[in-house]
Amino acid sequence: MFELRKLPYAKDSMGDFLSPVTFDFHYGKHHQTYVNNLNNLIANTEFANSDLFAIITKASGGLFNNAAQVYNHDFYWDCIAPVASEMSSELKDAISNDFGSLDSFKEAYINAATGLFGSGWCWLVYNLATQKLEIVQTSNAATPVTDGKVPVLVVDVWEHAYYIDHKNARAAYLEKFYNHINWKFVSEAYEWAKKEGLNSVGFYINEIHKKS
Template structure:
């Protein structure tokens, strides 16, 4: 049985309200957990880890498992406190995008222009050994393609409508100023060292 992770904060002042956290985490994220637990009962996935389910399941089981992970990761990508990028992350952003300012421009544009509901990711590609920006719709996740997430922003309306109504660009600008760079740096380090195994390790740390 999967359980809803705890949040590392109850709100992020100036970014997301307590009401949004309670609604987004306590209702939406919880619903994906409940649905997943109900759907896997009596199936081959009943006692499988989250990565196994995401990479092998289809339909409703995949959708809910992926949304559990997508949300888990999103919550760790944001923080009420400022943190610094590691030297390795700074270098990767420079090599892949030309530096932090260019990265911000390209990333926020990709997140703004993603049509409908979905996610905008920064992933580590083990083949090119570079960072890439990846848009996914609905529950889709780059993990399915063997890409390793290091940062994600949720652009489903339920992530921001309470605080920003339909002004996605305003939400994204605030998101960028509250990125948990320490977590992103550690995610990149793990991705470079352990590849897809780092995704399994992250999932297991929350859903052992």
């Protein structure tokens, strides 16, 4: 059985970025529902004793959707923090090299997240084939992991992620998101992506969802 992960901060710690009410709904209801659905869907199937990474990379349909949404949300909660931290010099150099500058990256990332049609996610990923960082949009529950790309940063642009606090102003939500990025975590994700590739995703998932 999978369980809803613990938040790494208090739900009232995000100021005007995300309110406790948003956490009550987004984390306490939406994320919890994906966990509940996943547990129900794997019962009495070949995935009953599988870890989450295996389910994400091997399942399809509703089972994939719920498993991927558990991971996508797990990762999103770690990508934000009450106060933005400093990125590592290694990540700073990589972003500057692959996007021209930190400012150019911010503009490109926010534009991609703002322009994603409908519900989904906007990612910064490490492309194992090119050994470069790139911005990837995914719709609904899709995750770059299934394309062999390693997530480094993600923002949730499903409407339920921001509507309570920012109504339909996705761009305003994204500006505040950028000021709350947990660059320490993102830097570590980049470091591990370079060292371990997709295995780093499995390590991350299994650390959160330890099998008893």
